[in-house]
Amino acid sequence: MAEFTMELSDEQKEVRDWLHGFAADVIRPAAAEWDEREETPWPVIQEAAKVGIYSLDFYAQQYFDPTGLGIPMAMEELFWGDAGIALSIVGTGLAAVGVLANGTEEQIGTWIPQMYGDADDVKVAAFCSSEPDAGSDVASMRTRAVYDEAKDEWVLNGTKTWATNGGIANVHVVVAVVDPELGSKGHASFIVPPNTPGLSQGQKFKKHGIRASHTAEVVLDNVRVPGSCLLGGKEKLDARLARAREKAKKGGERVKNAAMATFEASRPAVGAMAVGTARAAYEVALEYAQTRQQFGRPIIDNQGVAFQLADMRTSIDAARLLVWRASWMAINGKPFTAAEGSMSKLFASETAKKVTAQAVQILGGNGYTREYPVERMHRDSAIYTIFEGTSEIQRLVIARTLAGMPIR
Numbered sequence: 445m446a447e448f449t450m451e452l453s454d455e456q457k458e459v460r461d462w463l464h465g466f467a468a469d470v471i472r473p474a475a476a477e478w479d480e481r482e483e484t485p486w487p488v489i490q491e492a493a494k495v496g497i498y499s500l501d502f503y504a505q506q507y508f509d510p511t512g513l514g515i516p517m518a519m520e521e522l523f524w525g526d527a528g529i530a531l532s533i534v535g536t537g538l539a540a541v542g543v544l545a546n547g548t549e550e551q552i553g554t555w556i557p558q559m560y561g562d563a564d565d566v567k568v569a570a571f572c573s574s575e576p577d578a579g580s581d582v583a584s585m586r587t588r589a590v591y592d593e594a595k596d597e598w599v600l601n602g603t604k605t606w607a608t609n610g611g612i613a614n615v616h617v618v619v620a621v622v623d624p625e626l627g628s629k630g631h632a633s634f635i636v637p638p639n640t641p642g643l644s645q646g647q648k649f650k651k652h653g654i655r656a657s658h659t660a661e662v663v664l665d666n667v668r669v670p671g672s673c674l675l676g677g678k679e680k681l682d683a684r685l686a687r688a689r690e691k692a693k694k695g696g697e698r699v700k701n702a703a704m705a706t707f708e709a710s711r712p713a714v715g716a717m718a719v720g721t722a723r724a725a726y727e728v729a730l731e732y733a734q735t736r737q738q739f740g741r742p743i744i745d746n747q748g749v750a751f752q753l754a755d756m757r758t759s760i761d762a763a764r765l766l767v768w769r770a771s772w773m774a775i776n777g778k779p780f781t782a783a784e785g786s787m788s789k790l791f792a793s794e795t796a797k798k799v800t801a802q803a804v805q806i807l808g809g810n811g812y813t814r815e816y817p818v819e820r821m822h823r824d825s826a827i828y829t830i831f832e833g834t835s836e837i838q839r840l841v842i843a844r845t846l847a848g849m850p851i852r
């Protein structure tokens with residue numbers, strides 16, 4: 445276990461500064477254009493691939509940083525550059541994690557490289573879990589996967605929604621119901637390989653923020669994938685289902701959802717994205733407050749403005765500390781006895797919404813225009829309290845964890 449310190453190592457500082465340089469020189473200058481275009485910023489993803497930021501290697505290196513701070517640091521810097529573009533860059537990583545967490549070595553080696561492509565021909569991947577009637581309530585998912593034993597193929601049918609990179613991805617990871625009797629315990633994840641017949645993009649959403657990130661429905665109409673596309677393999681699935689059935693038989697014991705532990709470990713990364721956006725807006729507001737003159741002095745000379753900046757910075761730092769604590773707990777295998785992962789995501793995302801609104805206010809009329817980036821940051825920040833579990837769901841998870849109640 446790494447010794448406790450509040451100081452980043454020289455190596456971590458170096459990575460952070462390198463990412464910051466990319467965010468400042470490549471991402472930020474492109475932000476307004478791709479926000480307006482509402483399209484995936486392929487050239488920026490390609491640039492990220494060229495320098496090694498858009499790759500599994502980079503992601504894995506940060507993931508295995510023994511302090512746990514590699515991923516949150518990377519997220520904060522990239523999202524400081526721009527949330528929509530950064531999500532286009534890290535969205536594939538979110539799908540890749542699904543394969544890393546549940547896939548066999550062969551599946552990891554086969555599919556993850558195809559998720560990224562290479563610098564000359566970049567690809568993206570999508571993780572498709574949410575459905576029109578199964579958002580917060582994941583257990584009510586209806587997309588069905590049925591095994592065709594004669595052909596050793598799985599047949600997928602259903603409609604996924606809100607999929608980041610859905611329909612434009614080279615590889616889709618799809619969560620589907622294999623045993624409807626078991627609720628969320630009866631779900632399994634599948635790889636849908638490139639150009640599989642039956643998978644198509646439904647509507648592409650026109651969004652309030654993070655508009656450079658593609659979000660769409662994914663329709664699965666008799667999509668046939670080989671047995672080898674079931675993540676983890678059939679044997680493991682059968683054993684897991686048998687255990688779940690056994691538990692269900694034993695007087696309906698409420699089974700702890702294993703996915704919850706995974707969420708506790710992944711949610712701090714979303715918190716770090718929110719910290720990045722909040723910090724970006726705060727920095728713009730601070731500089732503006734120091735330079736904008738009204739009544740013959742910089743507006744920061746007014747306590748009403750200065751105190752807002754003090755509160756903004758305080759809550760950003762507090763959010764980062766919660767994110768770092770949860771990330772450290774995750775890498776060290778600490779039990780999340782107070783749902784510390786959810787806490788960090790809740791606090792950081794609410795902070796981003798509040799801080800970006802304060803930044804708009806400090807910039808006055810300019811804050812309300814697209815001439816200044818805080819307007820976009822304010823729109824972008826609204827996503828953090830919605831995806832990867834809404835703020836209400838985070839509170840529900842925290843409260844039930846504190847009360848020792850089952851989380852379903």
Ligand SMILES: Cc1cc2nc3c(=O)[nH]c(=O)nc-3n(C[C@H](O)[C@H](O)[C@H](O)COP(=O)(O)OP(=O)(O)OC[C@H]3O[C@@H](n4cnc5c(N)ncnc54)[C@H](O)[C@@H]3O)c2cc1C
Pocket residue numbers: 571572573574576578579580581605606607608609651654659827830831832833834835836837840
């Ligand atoms: C831009 C974007 C990208 C996304 N990317 C992906 C992706 O890549 N893959 C993917 O699978 N999903 C993705 N999502 C889906 C996202 O995770 C869901 O939108 C989210 O889980 C909420 O589900 P919902 O939209 O159906 O809202 P609902 O679940 O319908 O919630 C509506 C409101 O009711 C509240 N609510 C619901 N249940 C409770 C309760 N028990 N107690 C109190 N309040 C409650 C919610 O907090 C919310 O305020 C994305 C969403 C967006 C907007």
